[in-house]
Amino acid sequence: LIITAWRKNNTLRANTSNMEFMAPVDFKEDDSFTNDDVYNKRSLVDGHNWMELSEGIAITPTRLSISNAVRKPLKEVDNDHIHWNSMPNILRMPCSIDDEFDDYGIVTTVDLSMIRNAAANALDALIHKKKNAASTVTKENCLRYLECKAQNYAWGKIGSDALVARLKKDGCDNFTIDEEKPYAELWLGTHPNGMSTIIVPSKESDQVNSKIPLVDYVQTNPYLHLGVEGVTSPSQDYDLTFLFKVLSIKKVLSIQAHPDKLLAAQLHTDHPEIYKDPNHKPEMAVALTDDFEAMSGFRPIHEIAQHLREYPELSIVVGTTARNQISEAAKAHLHHQPKAVLQRIFVAYMDADHSLMQCQLENLNKRLLEKKESENFTDLDELIIKLANQFPGDSGIFAPLLFNHMKLKTGEAFYIGANEPHAYIQGDILECMACSDNVVRAGLTPKVKDVETLVKMLTYKCTIPEITRGQQVNDHCRLYIPPVRDFAIEMIEVPSGGSYEVKHVRSPSLLLVLNGSGTFLQGNVQSLTVNAGKTLFMSANTNAIVTANNESNLKVVRALTNVF
Structure with missing residues (x-):
């Protein structure tokens, strides 16, 4: 079995020399596959047809196991071009650029819970190795200033009290608070509800950017701009993941x-x-x-x-049945499977009843004010x-x-x-997420509520959220890694007069x-001065040297796809 991957019209493509290319039935379900792909063994590629690599792929040759060891494939023997070692599931794939055989890429498979699009990753590794993409910055993919949208929701801080307003003003010359x-x-991003814009300098000095x-x-x-992680993302359109x-x-x-x-797909279709x-x-x-x-998240049962x-007051609202069930669950130390009990009390x-709720809210407020x-x-x-x-009320x-x-x-x-x-209560925060604006609400809002959907969708887990300070990568960078592929966050701080390389990914x-001010430099291609509030777009596989001015430290936060 030979898998060859290359670029054509900015699309990653693959071709297989055998007649079947499908997900084996014993693979565990994960985000890279649909249920049909995994359990019904639907063919992902037939014969010599092309396949756009928009999702994860797995390889099932006729034989269930090819080799007990991972070794460099023999170029002259087709059947030896892929070696699969089930422990720890390493797949070595031949790949090419511009129709010329070049090298082998190595990818890990299902034991790490995700098949990361084998051909695409092999190609990515090869491009890094052959063309040194990380150090290649041109006028086409160099750093660009962004202009970003401020949202004026009712819960935000007012005027200059809001960090959002101050950052917007400092980063945009024509903005008044x-x-x-x-x-x-x-x-900052590409979501249509708050699309950022790229500022492209005019080639003529007398023209507006x-x-x-x-x-x-x-x-x-x-x-060029998204890299393999973006081009092979599940999104149907090429986009940021x-x-x-920033929230105030x-x-x-x-x-x-x-x-x-x-559920998001269903809600979007229906409403x-x-x-x-x-x-x-x-x-x-x-x-x-x-x-x-x-x-x-829900508190522990007890x-x-x-x-x-x-x-x-809350006990009266939820009623005797729900109250007794939660009490019995607490006495029985039911900590591991509380879903049914939690769901009953939350639904209750x-x-x-609205009048009952209002009466008990009044009683609660009066009692707590007296207790204050x-x-x-x-x-x-x-x-x-x-x-x-x-x-x-x-x-x-x-x-x-x-x-x-x-x-x-x-x-x-x-x-x-x-x-x-969840619900945020107060403060200024950074927030990074998958590229979506889907929110199902049930209270503390004048906006549209969808209580019916909310009570059905919750996991009903008693989980105390873990608070983290991230991982200290080096003296200047702290990394926050979530358990999803969509995003990660880097917090970078450069001391006054110092420099730091924002590395390629x-x-x-x-x-x-x-906060602070300084310069982002990409060789002799691009140099951008920055201060608090400035926002930038950085293409995939490019790096930059950031230097802080002498007056103060320079603090920069970076959002990216979770490639770690």
């Missing part, structure tokens, strides 16, 4: 969750006016201030049972009163009794997976200067 307006989010939507810019040459934001939070955000891929895209939206939040607070005893809470001056007044009590002041006021309440310091982060309930990058 409206001191009466909320500034909630600054978007042109602005191009970022998605149009990367699609002029997807392989991630969306990057004055009022609590809605109780919400983000759908997985299957495109609400759910604007078919993608999932896992995300990671990184605190930029020491006062960041959030709710995320904590919820305790809150039902301590806050009788969401479906509670006592020694028994807790942080949880304070949060409930805060929510009641922001959204009087909203059922979401009870949410802190069910969800984990988190407080993060600057540089701390946590990950939010698909179908997990197989992914495009979005760069935001948080």
